[in-house]
Amino acid sequence: EESNHCDANSHHHGPSSCAAGESYNNCPLWLAPSYTGTDREPKYGLFAGKAYGVNETLPVHAELAIPLVDFNFQPTEQFQRNPAVSLPNHHAQLIDFLEGFFWTANFVGAQCEGEYSAPAAIPGIGVLSHYHSGISNVNFHQASVLLRKSPSFLKAGEPHLSRGAITTYHNVTLQATREIPLGMEFFADFGDVWDETSGDNDDAYQDTIRRSDYEKADTIISDLVTFFQEFPDLSRDLQEEIVDFMVDDVLGEAAGKHAKTIRSLIPSSPRKVAQAQAAGGSFLYRYREMIRSSDWLQQNGFCLDTLRAGPSRIPSAGWGAFATRRIQKGETITVSPMLHIADKEILNMYPVGETSSSTQSIGKQMILNYCFGHPESSLLLFPLGSLATLINHQSGKSSNAYVTWSRRVDKLPNQHQYHDYTVEQMAEVSKIVLTMKVVATSDIAEGDEIFLDYGPQWVAAWNDYQARWQRDKQGNSHPLRAQDLRDQYRTKPFAAARTKRPPYPVGVATACFLNVREVPDGKPMFDEALRVEIVEWSSPTTQQDYHGRNLFIVDVLDRAMAPEHFFNYTVLAKFAEDRIEEIVNVPHEACTFVDLPYQGDISLPGAFRHPIGIIDGHFPQKWRNLKGTKSKQ
Numbered sequence: 001e002e003s004n005h006c007d008a009n010s011h012h013h014g015p016s017s018c019a020a021g022e023s024y025n026n027c028p029l030w031l032a033p034s035y036t037g038t039d040r041e042p043k044y045g046l047f048a049g050k051a052y053g054v055n056e057t058l059p060v061h062a063e064l065a066i067p068l069v070d071f072n073f074q075p076t077e078q079f080q081r082n083p084a085v086s087l088p089n090h091h092a093q094l095i096d097f098l099e100g101f102f103w104t105a106n107f108v109g110a111q112c113e114g115e116y117s118a119p120a121a122i123p124g125i126g127v128l129s130h131y132h133s134g135i136s137n138v139n140f141h142q143a144s145v146l147l148r149k150s151p152s153f154l155k156a157g158e159p160h161l162s163r164g165a166i167t168t169y170h171n172v173t174l175q176a177t178r179e180i181p182l183g184m185e186f187f188a189d190f191g192d193v194w195d196e197t198s199g200d201n202d203d204a205y206q207d208t209i210r211r212s213d214y215e216k217a218d219t220i221i222s223d224l225v226t227f228f229q230e231f232p233d234l235s236r237d238l239q240e241e242i243v244d245f246m247v248d249d250v251l252g253e254a255a256g257k258h259a260k261t262i263r264s265l266i267p268s269s270p271r272k273v274a275q276a277q278a279a280g281g282s283f284l285y286r287y288r289e290m291i292r293s294s295d296w297l298q299q300n301g302f303c304l305d306t307l308r309a310g311p312s313r314i315p316s317a318g319w320g321a322f323a324t325r326r327i328q329k330g331e332t333i334t335v336s337p338m339l340h341i342a343d344k345e346i347l348n349m350y351p352v353g354e355t356s357s358s359t360q361s362i363g364k365q366m367i368l369n370y371c372f373g374h375p376e377s378s379l380l381l382f383p384l385g386s387l388a389t390l391i392n393h394q395s396g397k398s399s400n401a402y403v404t405w406s407r408r409v410d411k412l413p414n415q416h417q418y419h420d421y422t423v424e425q426m427a428e429v430s431k432i433v434l435t436m437k438v439v440a441t442s443d444i445a446e447g448d449e450i451f452l453d454y455g456p457q458w459v460a461a462w463n464d465y466q467a468r469w470q471r472d473k474q475g476n477s478h479p480l481r482a483q484d485l486r487d488q489y490r491t492k493p494f495a496a497a498r499t500k501r502p503p504y505p506v507g508v509a510t511a512c513f514l515n516v517r518e519v520p521d522g523k524p525m526f527d528e529a530l531r532v533e534i535v536e537w538s539s540p541t542t543q544q545d546y547h548g549r550n551l552f553i554v555d556v557l558d559r560a561m562a563p564e565h566f567f568n569y570t571v572l573a574k575f576a577e578d579r580i581e582e583i584v585n586v587p588h589e590a591c592t593f594v595d596l597p598y599q600g601d602i603s604l605p606g607a608f609r610h611p612i613g614i615i616d617g618h619f620p621q622k623w624r625n626l627k628g629t630k631s632k633q
């Protein structure tokens with residue numbers, strides 16, 4: 001009754017009366033069946049509910065990233081020696097499947113958390129934007145997470161119940177890498193490796209035309225359009241001849257065996273050439289249906305405008321999810337595709353290193369705290385939905401939401417046939433087939449925090465943890481972490497190690513974002529004392545230039561005041577085993593701190609690790625493979 005104006009509520013009551021102009025129903029982001037799926041095998045993707053300009057960041061949806069420390073490290077040899085443990089093969093397959101949903105650690109700067117690896121699970125924006133060999137239009141804005149500030153609930157040097165229980169990687173955002181028209185699906189840049197291998201991809205939707213083919217076609221299209229604009233009086237016949245000539249001429253020389261492919265991307269009539277350019281290039285012209293109408297999104301999609309992240313009202317809980325508008329009792333707050341992890345043992349962690357021959361698990365991955373599970377099953381479900389992982393617990397009546405399977409009325413239905421699979425069969429399913437929804441159990445006001453009841457097992461585990469934590473807490477202090485130093489040193493110069501031992505706590509190292517070039521002529525190129533090459537820092541100079549892959553642990557050797565940069569440093573970096581270099585003119589803002597392996601809060605001994613409970617009545621009987629056995633949670 002409240003929404004007769006053009007606002008985000010109206011999509012719940014059928015098509016809105018607003019003209020589709022700047023945005024679809026004021027909803028900037030939609031979850032809807034992906035162009036890359038099929039009716040029988042839907043995939044859910046993200047769609048632009050407004051037009052995005054280059055480098056524009058997606059609003060509101062700042063996500064968490066949860067590193068999996070040494071995830072694919074398995075003490076295989078030991079397993080093989082012990083015939084009672086038959087996990088490796090089946091785990092290798094699971095790891096393969098799951099890794100397809102995780103990002104390399106360096107996207108969020110987590111590469112130092114583990115000795116071996118630390119891929120990061122990034123729900124929402126991190127996994128829902130699919131891959132297409134022909135186009136990418138979004139990418140992570142890495143600076144937003146790499147240069148993040150401390151959350152208000154953590155105080156430097158003080159213990160906190162949530163340390164080790166929740167991730168310290170937050171504020172992961174996505175940004176447009178090209179103009180994204182209203183209604184277009186998001187395709188993430190998965191990097192060149194994916195491009196190279198996509199040739200033998202047997203997914204029917206995938207386009208065998210490469211991104212570079214479209215780019216070459218676009219160059220020709222734009223040349224043609226410019227040419228016709230300069231000579232507007234050419235006859236049609238002549239124009240067509242020119243199209244043929246240009247295409248043959250340019251392609252004959254440049255494109256080799258791809259010439260035919262590229263040619264097929266360039267329309268033959270001059271009018272259509274102009275249309276292709278107006279559509280945003282040959283890719284968008286070819287895939288006009290990839291751009292969905294407002295009506296289509298309202299009928300088939302869910303507007304992801306209900307939640308935002310913020311510090312929880314519960315002081316010990318960390319981040320929480322808050323309502324961005326009024327939500328009525330019974331309304332679906334959000335819909336979330338679920339990644340099934342068919343064996344929770346895969347989240348067990350083992351000691352890493354040549355000397356460790358133990359198959360004794362030393363703990364569980366933090367991602368367990370973000371998964372849904374059931375004590376009678378080894379199956380876990382990790383929510384891939386936007387911000388769904390942020391919803392905290394409150395018991396019974398104090399909660400205002402519950403989680404259940406989505407249905408056809410929710411537009412993005414769960415595929416219920418998988419409830420009849422056994423856990424072993426689920427382990428063979430290597431695509432996302434399950435979808436859950438979060439439903440309001442009472443009226444929720446704008447700004448209210450959303451709470452689920454995580455269930456009795458979780459509550460018991462949390463109470464145990466809290467009691468143990470109170471008992472074991474060493475006084476009132478906690479070691480300083482990289483993030484604490486990052487905050488402190490924003491306005492404080494780094495220490496110069498050539499003169500004095502740096503005052504940083506053990507477990508924390510200095511690191512800089514380093515792109516380098518040769519030093520300009522006339523300067524010494526070699527440090528005789530340290531016997532290393534000297535090079536000059538060149539970037540990052542803009543927010544877009546910050547990439548986790550350029551983050552290297554360094555020794556800061558010297559410093560000098562530099563009016564534009566506060567301080568400039570000379571640092572020593574080990575780029576590879578056989579490449580140690582001295583880098584001059586590294587500005588203050590390119591330097592930071594990282595936690596050394598196993599020194600971050602994520603590796604805190606005794607940290608809380610327990611999944612969220614799925615309501616018993618909603619958990620399929622077939623999945624209860626641990627029923628009757630001693631619970632392994």
Ligand SMILES: C[S@@+](CC[C@H](N)C(=O)[O-])C[C@H]1O[C@@H](n2cnc3c(N)ncnc32)[C@H](O)[C@@H]1O
Nearest residue numbers: 165166316317318319369370389390391392393
């Ligand atoms: C799914 S996550 C929720 C998001 C989390 N607060 C964060 O900042 O990443 C679940 C974890 O949040 C924390 N949590 C949730 N509800 C809590 C509560 N009522 N009290 C304390 N911690 C809570 C626990 O650490 C739990 O393992």
